[in-house]
Amino acid sequence: MNGDPREAGEEAGRRSAALVVEEALGFLYPAALRAAAAVGVADHLADGPLGVAELARLTGTREQNLYRLLRLLATRGLFEEDDRGRFRLTPAGDSLRSDAPVSARAAVLMLTDRTMWLPSGEMTRCLETGSSAFEDIFGVPFFEHFARDDKTAAVFHAGMDSMSEAENVPIAAGYTFPEAATLVDVGGGYGGFLLAALRTGPRLRGILYDHAHVLAGHRLDVPELAGRWTTAEGDFFASVPAGDVYLLKRILHDWDDEQCVRILRNCRRAMAPGGRVLVVDAVLPRGNEPHQGKALDLMMMASLVGRERTEADFARLFHASGLRLAGVVPTPTVLSIVEGAAAEDT
Template sequence: MASDRPSMPPQALIRAVELARNGLAFAYRKLVPGRIALMELMAAGWLTQAIHAAAELGIADALADGPRSGADLARTIGADEDALHRLLRLLIAHGIFTRRRDGKYALTSMAEALVRDGDVSLRDAALFFGSPTHRAHWSQLVDAVRTGKPVGVVVHGMSFFEQMQSDRELAMLFDNAMTSIGTLSLAPLVAAYDFGRFDTVVDVGAGEGTMLIEILRRAPQSSGILFDLPDVADAAASKVADAGLVERCAIERGSFFDGVPPGGDAYILKHILHDWPDEDAGRILANVRAAMKPDARLLIIELVLPEHHRPHPGKLIDLEMLVNTGGRERTAAEYRTFLARFGFTLKRVIPTASPDNILEVEVS
């Protein structure tokens, strides 16, 4: 039985809006002196830190129940009123928060995404991307470009994922940030592909299981296998139980470097391959290939890099991978070549209303 896929705005409309936005930005950069346009881009990092400060101070949480005066807001979050006004002045200029005619501060749609318990909260993402650890890594981008290696060993004496294992507070922040970011593309993904055509869906490296839970909700005839490291899978088990899917979703524990559960009709790798250098990504693919039946499908969900020279989030994330993990984003052609090395054929690339794409892959 086919899954109940949600409706989304037409992709053609979304792409047209993106082209218009990029065109206006390009035209602006051409009209102003180059040094001015460059200076504005260089200052973008300051805005990241301002958003981080707002998240750390809990400004959005303090405004969640309604507008507040500057004095009241400063008292509530424990900040200097004048300094808070200066921070909010910058954020308001970019549509994050607003100040009403009566002088009270209030949330905007963007500011709502900083509320801790919002429907889709990016608060943890703001805290992670503005954290001292993240800044320290990106400050070593020059070395990463010179060596082609991630900077964790230089900065901390260990790899990124080793650091996550040794610093549980940072790891929790990172996991929550990635979960919240992943939620942004969830509806576009289930709208773009009929996962209900498969009897058993195996989510490899599933994290908290957000993707698999949504698939099973919309595909009532399908069952799932959630596979991740023991501590992650244990946490995901409660999410599966809360969703009422215990009877249809098995929890299996292990590392995708050692093997993955056999017998699935579809295997999902969502934001997994880009995390790892080619050698490690190849080990994951080889283990998935060994587990797959001849007629099974591998569904790789990633930010497939476009061939054009316009802005695209994948180009930023590609450098994030270079700096932190040693992984990379790839074009469709690069995926096709890479997958062929491990006995796979890329059948099609399915765009979604988000930057994510679904790569449908068969066993060669």
Template sequence: MSTPRPEAAELNSHRSASPLHDLAYGHIHASALRAIARHRIADHLAHGPRTAHALAAVTGLDATALHRVLRLLATCGLFVEDADGAFVLTEAGHGLRSDVAGSQLPGILLFTDEMFRRAADGIEGTLRTGEPGFDAAYGMPFFDHLATTPDKSRVFDEAMTALSSGVDEAIADAYAFPESGTVVDIGGGRGGLLRQILATHPGLNGILFDQPRTVADHLLDGHDLAGRWHTQGGDFFTTAPTGGDLYLLKNVLHDWPDDDCLRILTTVRRAMRPATRLLLVDAVLPGDGTPHPAAALDIVMLMTLKGRERTAAEFEDLLARSGFRLRQVLPTGAMSSILEAEAI
């Protein structure tokens, strides 16, 4: 008696043996994603399906190996392999393209960089000591390493700009900014958020404040913003521009432990007049243990810095201890929320 052939549905009905296996394979997926990103495979698929052989011909890669890696990432929803063996970009896969608005390519290249892989390898030690694995791997803190490696610093700055794409628009839309006055963006990087705020609120002026090397590469040039901004280099642990009508700290506090956050907030508070508003833009973890995407980001903080993601109650405590009163927490539609505080 012959053995009946399984139906196609049966052949494709396999599931992972265990969620534990999916987690254990995580580093494989990350490495495969980095390889595809570095070779700009998504760019080569921008205009339609192509087989691994066709892609290999234009990239100089091995066709068989490329097919296998693309097949793996198809299981993650980045590609679809059609009946002819050609690969098609999915909506998620388009985020890997370098030539689209909102490209996540720089962020992928940052978080799959050896800096983060080595830091992640140190989590076992972090559980014993509480110290970042990055420091153990590189012998210095994360930002000190960036200061001594211009290529890594450039990767970091490009990723921060890319990761803010779309988020800045959500933030600018979520808060009722004043019609006039000066917005001071503390630790504002290259100025993506400030640019969005000024573009959508033509009565506002702005000051971009960050490390001199960072603000030197700002994004504020443009005819529509001419004459409405200036940059200032400095250290937010010791100084901040005075005279602003609204102050911003976006994705700054999560980089630092509580004592350093208090130093930053106290410095900013000294620069502010009473009743001036401060907007903290950061992820806000639920206080009841509800799952939140920032839980993963919290581990990035754990393994690379001494910072952390925080609950609203934890932010409120930091603000109260540095001369502020928390007024409200606003969702933005992105992972970050806006915490509006008032100088007292």
């Protein structure tokens, strides 16, 4: 016998409401994750589990509130509470340690910084005005704010370096660079990706190109790369150094299409015959498939002027810049290598 359709509809409605409310509460998890990273909880659990009272003493926090925070984080597997009420750091949460082999702590602090968090809470403005919410909140565009605030800029650059650390080696290993090419890392930050790329071939040389205050924190000065790299200061909207292969990792997604074309045209003008432009960004899949890039796309919408793009979007950018799409190379990370060649090259 079939049940009452009205009762079935009401039950489905209740399940939907419960799910939607649960989804709406989801923002509290990254808020808790940020708080745990900020006070360094994971660093104090590196040697084994501790009781909350001891953790509170070590982190300078209030015991009851620290317990409430860790109780939520334990539901997602980064921490685990034992039957004695102690918390331990799980293997999944190990990268929260500041001294972990691959630490994500700085990335967490950057992704949840107020420069990202506050505009995300005002996303309705983006829907209604078509522009970023950042300038309404902070009074100036994203990168201009960072240029005025050294402390916030340091959080951003350290966070991007941290976020990239787990990606750089597998991405660099996924592409075969020309044997003796000069790689130009455009807007390359502290040089983590260029470092990984240069390690793939003993005859590769590199130029790390960014603003002077960013270059001051570079990580290229290692014995194995002696004599194979240099830094260059400048603005990629104006020009880029001459080279063979241009690396644009997590750069184009910051900017709108017109700005991206300016950057890519500068690369096209400067690159040697037979050169390549490698855009390392998320390539969004079609349909309902989950992808981290779809979440980051909303961060771009709220705080910056750029966006994450599809393969077709990159093909259009390349075409407008005197380039052609030569291929898309998937990597083990959420990013792909979108390869561009001179339009006249076959």
